[in-house]
Amino acid sequence: MPESRLLPVPDGLDGLRLDVALSRLTGLSRTAAADLIDSGGVTVDGADAPRSTRVQHGELLEVTMPETGREAPPMAVDGLTVLYDDADLLVVDKPVGVAAHPSPGWHGPTVTQGLAAMGYQLASGGPAERQGIVHRLDAGTTGAMVVAKSERAYSALKRAFKERTVDKRYSALVQGHPDPTRGTIDAPIDRHPGSDYKFAVVGGGRPSVTHYETTEAFRAATLLDVHLETGRTHQIRVHMAALRHPCVGDLTYGGDPTLAARLGLTRQWLHARELAFEHPGTGEELRVVSPYPQDLQHALDVLAAEG
Incomplete structure (x- = not known):
């Protein structure tokens, strides 16, 4: 049966559009939140309201959540492997084309x-x-992703990601050569004003900080070591596109399809290479590294051969 939730509007969402606030409160995409509002699944203080309504602190949203695949059966996922496993948690190596969990509009493996x-x-x-x-990677992004097995791990890891104490390291192959070769991008991110499925650097968006450093420069592209302070949706992809150095293969954010085809890429060259955090059971640092998958390594090999 559909789940009904009562969600008070917190101070931090005061003044936002109803669809945006609902997305933030529930984790639904903004498109799914808007569809839910349009279908009559949301009331504000007991009254129907359009998606453009500006919510106010203290108002109560009653939300009839869509059934989002919670009954989805177990399904073997090709390429999904476990990098680390103990009683509290595991770290998986997430393959391309796999989402973290079922959600509205996603019909692929999870x-x-x-x-x-x-x-x-x-x-x-x-x-x-x-x-x-406790955190997610885009379906088109590969690499290390931690999942909680125990309740103490779930609580501790959710808190660690919220407080930004998890060390998240990515490798990103971007077009051209960023100048300077190392730096920090501090630019707020929110939904793209003209494309609901995209994000962009937007004044008044959510604070977003990305640190990058050149690892290797090729003729047409640069391999970067990227460290995230925040974890916004599409953050690396948006920030690199804002620098006019989009991830190679990222056609959504301005990547050159000719270069992607030459390297044999059908998705963005972006990999969650390393995760480090305090283990919720032992209190010691746990650091897990994910190797490059075959398609990303092949692209690097082609670039290296070109000189």
């Missing part, structure tokens, strides 16, 4: 389904379709 098929029991915290999930 990490949660894959782990269920492998026999894992995840922490029960959070919505049913997202149990154990």
Whole structure:
């Protein structure tokens, strides 16, 4: 049955559009939130309201949540492997084309389904379709992703990501040669004003900070080591596009399709290479590294051969 939730509007969302506030409160995409509002699934202080309504601190949203695949059966996921596993948590190596968990509009494989098929029991915290999930990677981004198995791990890891104590390191192959070769991008991100499925650097958006450093320069592209302070959706892709050095293969954010084809890429060259955090059980640092998948390594090999 659909789940009904009562969600008070916090001070931090005061003045936002209803669809934006609902997206922030529930984790739904803005498109899914807008569809839910349009279908009559949301009231504000007991009254229907259009998606453009500006919410106010203290108002109460009653939301009839859509059924988002919580009954999705276990399903083996090709390429999903486990890099680390203990009683509290596991770190998976997420392959391309796999989402973290079921969500409205996504009909492909998910990490949660894959782990269920492998026999894992995840922490029960959070919505049913997202149990154990404490952070996410885009479906088109590969690499290390931690998942909670115990309740203490779920709480501790959610807090660690919120407080930005998790060390998240990415490798990104970008077009051209960023100047300077190392730097910090401090630019707010929000929904793209003209394309709901994209994000952009927008005045008044959510604070977003990305540090980058050149690892290797090729003739047509540069391999960067990227460290995230914040974890906004598409953050690296948006920030690099704003510098006019989009990730190679990222056609959504201005990547050159000719270069992508030459390198054999069908998605953005972006990989969550390393995660480090305080283990919720032992208190010691746990650092896990994910190797480059075959398609990304092939692109690097082609660039190296070109000199």
